[in-house]
Amino acid sequence: MAVLLGTTACGTRTEPPGAHAAAPGHPLPWLADGRLHDREVTVPTEADRLVVSAGTTLVGLTDERRSRWWLLDHDRLVPLLDDAAAYVEPVLSADGGTAAWRSEVSSTPAGDQTSDVTWQLTAYDVPTRTVLGRTPVSRRVTCCDQGGAVVVAAVANDGRVALTDGGDQVWMWRAGDDPVPASWRDFGGRRALDEVVSPDETRSVGTDLVVRDLRTGERTPLDLTADRPWAVRMWADDDHVLVARGSETGPPDVVSCDATTGACAPD
Numbered sequence: 001m002a003v004l005l006g007t008t009a010c011g012t013r014t015e016p017p018g019a020h021a022a023a024p025g026h027p028l029p030w031l032a033d034g035r036l037h038d039r040e041v042t043v044p045t046e047a048d049r050l051v052v053s054a055g056t057t058l059v060g061l062t063d064e065r066r067s068r069w070w071l072l073d074h075d076r077l078v079p080l081l082d083d084a085a086a087y088v089e090p091v092l093s094a095d096g097g098t099a100a101w102r103s104e105v106s107s108t109p110a111g112d113q114t115s116d117v118t119w120q121l122t123a124y125d126v127p128t129r130t131v132l133g134r135t136p137v138s139r140r141v142t143c144c145d146q147g148g149a150v151v152v153a154a155v156a157n158d159g160r161v162a163l164t165d166g167g168d169q170v171w172m173w174r175a176g177d178d179p180v181p182a183s184w185r186d187f188g189g190r191r192a193l194d195e196v197v198s199p200d201e202t203r204s205v206g207t208d209l210v211v212r213d214l215r216t217g218e219r220t221p222l223d224l225t226a227d228r229p230w231a232v233r234m235w236a237d238d239d240h241v242l243v244a245r246g247s248e249t250g251p252p253d254v255v256s257c258d259a260t261t262g263a264c265a266p267d
Helices: none
Strands: 030-032 035-038 041-044 049-053 056-062 067-073 076-083 098-109 114-125 130-142 151-155 161-164 170-173 180-182 203-205 210-213 219-221 231-237 240-245 253-258 264-266
Touching (some): 030 049, 035 056, 076 098
Antiparallel strands (some): 049 056, 056 067, 203 210, 210 219, 231 240
């Protein structure tokens, strides 16, 4: 059973996000030596993983038995979830205002290589610190590649959650409703799970370091050298994406890239 901050409610977010105010400092949050560094804020934490989007910062600690996540609220970490489920990881909307995650509830063998698995989906409103809704979803999963397992593929700014089992089909769930078949067009087109979407949901960029316009399909490569691996971290605004070299365990080298031209410069 998950323990979450706030009360349970149904609906969608209407207020803008604002987990914490932006301040001068390093442009990216990072974890090191038991501390979260986020611009001018440094907070002790046992967390070892990080999810960020448009000013919302989540830190977590997960293993095969338990998942715990916290939300940075100004200069303190507040509980987001504490779940006796393995490797739960929230997904944030592009504007940082909605989080969604799935937690495994049960798994029953259905054959030598298959199991019937049920997950609980949760949608959470960041500005009001409330759960928008929860719903169960079940699928038959194949061992050992987890074929058929449902994952949260994307969260739209208006609270819609895209679910996929790795195939071509996508389901759409909004708090208060049941998941229903949908099209990737409802989420700006099909995209990889590791693509990062701009706050206004008009562009995305993935591991190929190519900006894709979700309205026109136009592609703009980022002008980056390949001497060391680059990783897309987050969008600074609707027109600039932050790309880094290094890991989340230290302050990485960061460049800001113009999504229209592909030009990059140190941030």
